Every structure is written in C-alpha cells, then in structure tokens.
Amino acid sequence: MMNVLVFVGINTILAVALNLLLGYAGQISLGHAAFFGLGAYISGVLTVTYGLNSWISMFIAATATGILAFILGFPILKLKGHYLAMATLGFGIIVYIVFNETVALTGGPSGLSGIPNLGIASLTFDSDIKNYYLVWLFALISIFLSLNLADSRIGRALRAIHDSEVAARGMGVNVRLLKVQIFALSALLSAVAGSLYAHTMTFISPASFGFNFSVELVTMVIIGGLGSIYGSFLGAALLTLLPEILRAFQDYDIIVYGLLLILMTMFMPGGLVRGVPGILLSLRPARKQGREY
C-alpha cells in the first residue's frame, strides 16, 4: 500500500504540473509522459553510467528538460487546438521510441536498473515508507508553489489567455512568451517527478513513459477538475488507486476503467473537485450572491 501512495505522490506532481499548462493556460499536451521520462532517464543514466550524485543528477535532469521544453515551446505553442495536441503527441512518441532504440545508453526495452536511491548524509531513502515521506515532501512543495503561482499576476494572465487570447494580448500580456514559460515550468516539474520515480523505483523502462501514460495524465487533470490544483491531487489519487481497486476484476479492469472514464466525464464534466461535493456546489453560489447584494 505504501508503494501505491508513493505513486499517488509522483502522479500528483505530474498532474499539478500539467494542470498549470492545461487547466490554467488552456494549452493541451499529449506528450507529458516524455518530460517525465526524460527526467527519469537523465537522472538514471547520470547516476548509473556516470556515477554522479543522485541529487546533482536530479538537478541536471530537471534543468535540462526545462530548457529543452523552453526551446521546443516556441514552435510547438504556436499551434492551437488539435494541431497542438497532435504535435505534443508526436513529440511524446518520438521520445518514447528514442528510449527504446538507444540501447547502449538506456538499456532499451529491457530497461535501466540499479539506479541508486536518494539520500541525505547517512539517511538513504531505500524503503517504501521513507520514499513515501520524500515523495510527498516534493508533492506538497509542488502544490504549494502552484497554488501561489495560480493566485498571482502570472496565474491571472494564464487564465486570461485561456478565456480570451485576443483580449489578453490587448492587455499587453506577452502571450507567446508566457505560454512557453509555463510549458517549460510544467516540463521541469514533470522531470523532477521522473527523477524521483527513477530513484525510488531504482528501475525504469520505456513502457512507463509511453503515449498511454500521457493520456492518463491528461485524464487525471480533467477528471480531477481543470484549473484546480486540489482537483489534480484528487484526479491523480483516483486514477492511481483505481487500478489497484479494480484488480478484483482481474483482466476486466481495463473495461471498467474505460467505462468509468466515460461515465465520469459524462456526469461530472467539471471534474471531481466540482462534481463530488454537491453540497459545496450548492453553497458556493449562495455565498457569492450574499456578497453581491
């Protein structure tokens, strides 16, 4: 169970990161698993092959992925809607294939093993319980930073882009640069999650970073609730725990999973964060009106 909670933590970081891009700026990415994978592989290769310190590797992985996303962001974020979806998807698949094909570097489809744990002085994060605390420390920091960002001039400008790009530009918001910056930040956070994943699992293989996982991340954000940081946590928790619960269905789990996805989107279009607490929902407008008049 601890093991699963570690995954919930990692997926929370990823969902929060993607939500900044998708929920706030309104820009879709169907290739975020690639940034997660880049974080994991850069960290893994630097420690295993080059014997670098784990923390330093994590730092390099995050920075390098962030810079790559920044450069890539300029041509990619010029695209809109389904063209953007397709381009990010394509990028994700290319990276996935590179993980598989550069066998000498990544170990190819059979994966990269023996990645060292993270550690501070004599403390090594080598058990599920220790990793649980480590990962959740990072997850809480991500949530904290994202909440701050959302509630600032940057967060407002992002939401403005989402609502009306033309009006946002008219307000002097440098839409293009801001989109690219948030894309890079989102990729950087995803790479941190990837690095954490590599150092807690000590084994990585391309299968964890494919198209399906990119889709799963988008699903977490939408099911949780677009533009809600807490929603991302709920979405990540639900979609990570669900397969564990569905294990009772054995081979049928994928069917139940697909069905739940459809039904939840149909009946809770605003996501868990707006759909589940029906009580909250009915309270909120009432309170708002009270303030207005």
Added chain:
Amino acid sequence: MNLSQQVIQYILSGLTTGSIYSLIGLGFAIIFNSTGIINFAQGEFVMLGGMLTFFFITVVKLPLLVAILFAILISTLVGVTFERLAIRPLRKATPLNLVIITIGASILIRGLAMMIWGKDTHSLPMFSGNDPIFVSGATILPQHLWILGITLLVIIINKLYFYHSISGKAMRACSYNRSAASLVGIDVKRMVFFSFAISSAMGSVAGIIAAPLTMTSYDVGIMLGLKGFCAAIIGGMSSGMGTVLGGILLGVLESLGAGLISSGYKDAIAFIILLLILFIRPQGIFRKAETERV
C-alpha cells in the same frame, strides 16, 4: 537488389501503408468536420475490422466475403452505438471532455476485444493468393493491389457521396457552418450520426484490407489510429483529397525512412515528418488547395 530497385520497393510498400493511413485519416476528418470532435476511438474500428473478419472466418467459418461484410456491419453498429450513447447526450460538453470520452471509449472497446479474443496476434488469409508479382525489379503481392484498389474505390464512393447525394451535400454544409445548416432545415444530429457510421465503416475497411499483411491483435488500433490522425492533420483535416495525399505522403516517407535509415525508428520518422510539417505549415500542407476548391 540495387538501390533504385530498393527505393521502388519502399515506395510501393509505402503507397499501400499510406492508403491505409488515408482511409483512417478520412474517418477522423469526417467526424471532425461534422462535430468538431477528434475521435480517439477511430483506431479501434480499424482493429475491429480485422479482428471481426478473423473471428467470422475461423470461428464461425463463413466465407471471406461474407465475413468481411459482417465485420464492416458490426463495426459500424459499434460506431453508431457509441455516438448514440456517449456523444449525442453531451452536445454542450467542452471539446476536451469529448476527447476524454472518445479516449474512454477506445480503452473500453480495446478491453472488450481483449476479453473476447485474447491477447494473441492473428493473421488473415490474403484475399487472392501469396504469389508475388514482379514489377520492374520490385516485388508486389496481390494483397497490395487489393489495398490500393479498395482504397481507390472507397475514395471514389466517398467523393460521389459528398458531392452528388443530398445527404452528402448536407454533411458538407454542416462542416462549413453547423448553425447555418440547421437553419436551412438540415438535421444536424442525423448528420453527426451518419458521420460516425461512415467513419467507423471506413476504419473497419482499412483494418480488414491491411490485416492479411500486417497481422492483427486487440491493440493494433492505437498506432494505426495515430498515424491516421497524422494523415488528417497533414491534409489540413479535409475530408477529401488533402487527407488522402497526407496519408500517402506519410506512408511513402515513413517506408523510405525505415528502409534507408533505420527500421527501429520507423514510427519516429512518421512523427518527425509530422512535427516538421506542423512547424513549417501549421495549417497542414494541403489546406490551401482545399479552400480554393470550395
């Protein structure tokens, strides 16, 4: 084989895979144009086509042609059922939510296929023998000709339907302007229903003609669906020649790249081409020709 013979060979096989991508891409474009939805379940109809034909031939022991007809029919039924149950009730949903629903449907259909037919890979018999035909040094299988021929036929029917039948014209009207179409009395809901029927039928045809060459299993729909999506994007999401050319361009370049550079990177090559095209011409390369014609 010398280099030029090899190149001819690659182009020939690229043409056939390209045809398949075109058919799948057309399915994407038709649904997109009538509803604005990117149907991520499109690839699953390709899978259904192949798997159902296999099922009818080996389990039910039907003759090939009958099996094919049944496969197309059932795939189409699945397509329209999906539209009825999950798309029609949600007319006001955001595009993103609709995308998630189609992703959910694709997972569901794939899961059901796995449950019914297992995880094994199956192959279909060639439509007419395995004896290769030699064309100026390159070899080509009768199945290649079947693929090219049937694709051509489907494209012609598609064209005739969209330009010479009332419901086809109504569908084009919907794709230009949905609200205006409904104002002149076109039943937009019906057109959406039709677009799902046509797309799923086309997808299954693609799956059926490709299966004898490429094998089929419960999960072939993912990559084929994405390649079809690529074709449609390159073609500027047109439900006509743009997407067909997009698919063929993709197939040929991918085949040349895989043959001359590295087969491991075959799928990567397809997506690199896609990215380059999107970066240089974000609206797709065949978009211009389309709008001028209209």
Added chain:
Amino acid sequence: MLRLEGITKIFGGLTALENVSFSIKKGEITGIIGPNGAGKTTLFNIISGIYGITFGDIFLDGEKISRFSPEKLALRGLVRTFQNIELFSQMTVLENVMVGLHTKSKSGIFSCAFKLPCHLKEERLIREKALSLLEFNGIADVADMIAANLPFGKGRLLEIARAMALDPSIILMDEPAAGLNNRETAKLAEIILQLKKSGVTVVLVEHDMELVMEICDSLVVLDLGRMLATGTPLEIQENQAVITAYLGQE
C-alpha cells in the same frame, strides 16, 4: 496623435478598406461612423494590430506602428474594447481589471511561486488600483462576481475599466453603447467625457447618433471601405454625400 496614411485592407479578393487616411488629434473624442459593412470594425482591428495591413501606414505620436502586435501597442498606451465585449469570462470582475494592470507589475514566475515580499506588496497595490477603477466606473459592488454572470451593461463598463487600467493615452471603443439602456448610456457618456478631461484620446465606432453628436469633437465617415468625409459633427450633419450614403442604405 494617431495618423493613418492610405490604409488598404484586402481579404482574399475582397477590398474591405481602400486608401483610408485621417488624423486624430490629441485629447479629442473622435467618432467613426458609417452604415453597416462600411469597414469600421476592420479599421479598429487594423489599428489595434489584430489584422495585418495590406497597404499603408499608421503612426502613433510620430512613431510608425503599422506592424506592431497588440501587446506591443498596449505597452505604447493604445488599448481597445470590443463590439461583443471580450471579458475574461471565468475570472472575477476584480481579476479582470487586475489583468489590465499586468504591464504595471513585474513579478516573475519565481517570485510569484514563492510569494516573495516584493510580490506581495505589488499584489496589494494592484488590488487597490483595480478597486478604485471599478469604483470610478460604478461597478465596485460586483467586484467578486464571475464576469460571465455580469449583466451586459456592467460588462461594458468592466471592459472600459479594464482598458483604463493600462493607463492608456488613446482608447479605441467599438460600439460602446450597443446594448445599453438609457441610464447606462448616460453613464458611458459621463465616463468618456471624464477620460477626455484627464487627457486621454478617445476613438469610438458608434451607431447611436445622439451620443456621437453629443460627445464627439470630430467625426470620420466611412462607406463601403472608403472615407466619405471628416469634420465636426455639425459639418457632417450637413454633408450631402453622408446623407445620401445613409439614406441610400435605409
């Protein structure tokens, strides 16, 4: 202040504007009028950098701004409002105005994410400034309402408040009185005259002739993409070509 020289805009084969030239004086209220389809909104879209220009040039205080992007123009003090109000619909009224103050603040991603003291101070100033703008426009009572839920008239006023947040030297307003009732129109006229008093140049496209004649210092008349006349409201009212264009339209 703002000078247009031979502006021509061709869409595909259609000429939307042909050789339009005029100047707008600093501190004046200029009205752009003309029958439907005259090219008024197209002209606004060109001046505000949303459309590119086919031929011709635009100068703002002597600087050529023909190819400037909307965000660059906003930094130069040129802002606009939209015919079908473009609010940030999912944000609160106050937040809408705070976005207008985006260029007046400069905390980066880092200081925002860590809530550094300089960011917090800036945030407080922005909030106060935004509130005072809402008060000026008489909509401070709905500050916490989601913009999408605003009645239309208040939406207009919000859009103007948001534009004012940029501290502009020139505001373009696209049919600001459309959809407003008499009381709201009166409030609008008052705001526009206030803007003029504080030295802001105002350009408006407007169909409400009563309002136009009442507040404008000079008028530009467009018809079928061409400039028909310029002058004071009185001159325009007596201009034979203008009368024919309007009556011919009816």
